[in-house]
Amino acid sequence: MSLKLSAAAPAVPAEAQNGVWLADIETGETYAPFDEIRYTGEDGNLLEVRYAELPTFADFKGQGRGVWRYHAALPFRTGVTLPEGDTPLHKAPRIRDEIGINSLRVKHEGMNPTGSFKDRGMTVGVRVAKELGVDRLACASTGNTSAALAAYGARGGMETLVLLPAGKVASGKIAQAALHDARILEVDGNFDNCLDIVQDLAQKGEVYLLNSLNPFRLEGQKTIGIEILERFMAEEGVFPDRIVLPVGNAGNTSALYKAFRELVQSGALDPTEVPRLTGVQAAGAAPMVEAVEHGWDGIQRWESVETRATAIRIGNPVNAPKALPGIRETGGTAVDVSDDEITDAQQSLAKEGIGVEPASAASIAGLRKLRDRGVVDSTENVVCLTTGHLLKDTDEAFKAGGDPEPVANDTDAVLQHIGAK
Numbered sequence: 001m002s003l004k005l006s007a008a009a010p011a012v013p014a015e016a017q018n019g020v021w022l023a024d025i026e027t028g029e030t031y032a033p034f035d036e037i038r039y040t041g042e043d044g045n046l047l048e049v050r051y052a053e054l055p056t057f058a059d060f061k062g063q064g065r066g067v068w069r070y071h072a073a074l075p076f077r078t079g080v081t082l083p084e085g086d087t088p089l090h091k092a093p094r095i096r097d098e099i100g101i102n103s104l105r106v107k108h109e110g111m112n113p114t115g116s117f118k119d120r121g122m123t124v125g126v127r128v129a130k131e132l133g134v135d136r137l138a139c140a141s142t143g144n145t146s147a148a149l150a151a152y153g154a155r156g157g158m159e160t161l162v163l164l165p166a167g168k169v170a171s172g173k174i175a176q177a178a179l180h181d182a183r184i185l186e187v188d189g190n191f192d193n194c195l196d197i198v199q200d201l202a203q204k205g206e207v208y209l210l211n212s213l214n215p216f217r218l219e220g221q222k223t224i225g226i227e228i229l230e231r232f233m234a235e236e237g238v239f240p241d242r243i244v245l246p247v248g249n250a251g252n253t254s255a256l257y258k259a260f261r262e263l264v265q266s267g268a269l270d271p272t273e274v275p276r277l278t279g280v281q282a283a284g285a286a287p288m289v290e291a292v293e294h295g296w297d298g299i300q301r302w303e304s305v306e307t308r309a310t311a312i313r314i315g316n317p318v319n320a321p322k323a324l325p326g327i328r329e330t331g332g333t334a335v336d337v338s339d340d341e342i343t344d345a346q347q348s349l350a351k352e353g354i355g356v357e358p359a360s361a362a363s364i365a366g367l368r369k370l371r372d373r374g375v376v377d378s379t380e381n382v383v384c385l386t387t388g389h390l391l392k393d394t395d396e397a398f399k400a401g402g403d404p405e406p407v408a409n410d411t412d413a414v415l416q417h418i419g420a421k
């Protein structure tokens with residue numbers, strides 16, 4: 001298996017530019033990162049960004065807050081920024097007690113500028129686009145990638161094009177893409193079809209692709225993992241045992257694993273201290289769970305997918321070859337949850353004051369299920385990632401929440417309605 005946690009730091013190839021290069025994760029073939037545009041290796045294999053120098057925790061001290069605090073782990077010192085990162089690591093004591101674990105934190109990525117973690121990837125990805133001198137950016141999206149790309153493209157003064165599955169994107173996300181002035185193309189197909197098309201456009205040189213297939217996106221998203229380690233250690237005095245996260249294209253799973261691998265390679269982190277990466281998918285879109293349960297080396301694409309957690313309504317997670325080793329090498333697992341379990345978890349989070357969109361709640365739903373099954377131990381310190389903000393999907397929030405009660409325009413009538421104390 002490629003991408004070993006304990007692999008030695010790679011030798012610097014001739015293609016490196018400023019100590020950065022791209023490598024094919026299967027063949028090890030290396031490429032210059034900023035000369036020509038390249039998303040995959042020769043056989044369509046995934047690429048990853050590699051560095052001559054790997055970071056230690058000391059490198060981050062005194063470097064400000066947010067994604068660019070971690071520039072020692074990134075290809076540039078700064079980027080097209082709004083700024084992003086530095087998200088809350090909430091306590092959730094009622095859910096912790098109910099689930100029965102030692103500690104639970106919720107890393108709320110919905111608190112990024114456009115309301116999802118995609119911003120962390122875009123601040124780096126759009127910076128790289130500038131370096132490459134491209135003028136038109138594009139992505140396929142279940143919604144949040146398009147919102148983030150539209151905002152960061154606007155910030156960078158670049159044209160953006162987003163391909164969305166018609167009728168399957170929450171309205172808040174389309175509203176963002178529209179107002180930030182992206183051209184929105186609604187495809188009569190699902191997300192995976194949109195990604196096929198935008199990859200074709202990118203191969204033809206028409207657009208610069210900023211889906212998580214673009215390895216630079218994942219560099220920005222690595223900072224979720226580093227931020228969790230730093231904060232959890234500062235506040236709880238240990239590293240978390242496990243990180244539970246929703247899985248769509250498996251970009252975050254890959255990015256967190258890469259962050260931990262690089263810290264292990266630099267000697268900053270002991271392999272035994274790496275949190276168990278635990279992925280959660282909706283039962284109607286669970287090819288990663290299927291692959292983990294069967295011990296497969298790769299996923300089998302699901303042609304038909306359905307879930308109310310539209311952000312993870314994905315049947316062909318393109319980053320699976322990076323994410324599956326991450327789950328296995330860290331001793332993690334993957335689990336699927338029903339839409340009703342997702343809504344229950346969304347309600348539980350809301351009762352702690354944490355407002356998330358459905359896909360985000362999958363992490364809590366998955367943790368609950370794995371604790372019930374005894375896979376997660378009562379002594380564990382766990383971080384659940386919540387990936388997007390409640391206001392992204394107000395339709396689902398209305399359905400999951402209580403109904404407004406009509407009352408007369410009169411204080412006595414209102415008192416009578418609420419039942420005076």
Ligand SMILES: *Cc1c(COP(=O)(O)O)cnc(C)c1O
Nearest residue numbers: 144248249250251252311387388
């Ligand atoms: C993009 C997204 C996901 C899926 O993340 P991957 O990195 O593709 O696995 C999950 N939740 C939300 C809210 C998202 O926007």
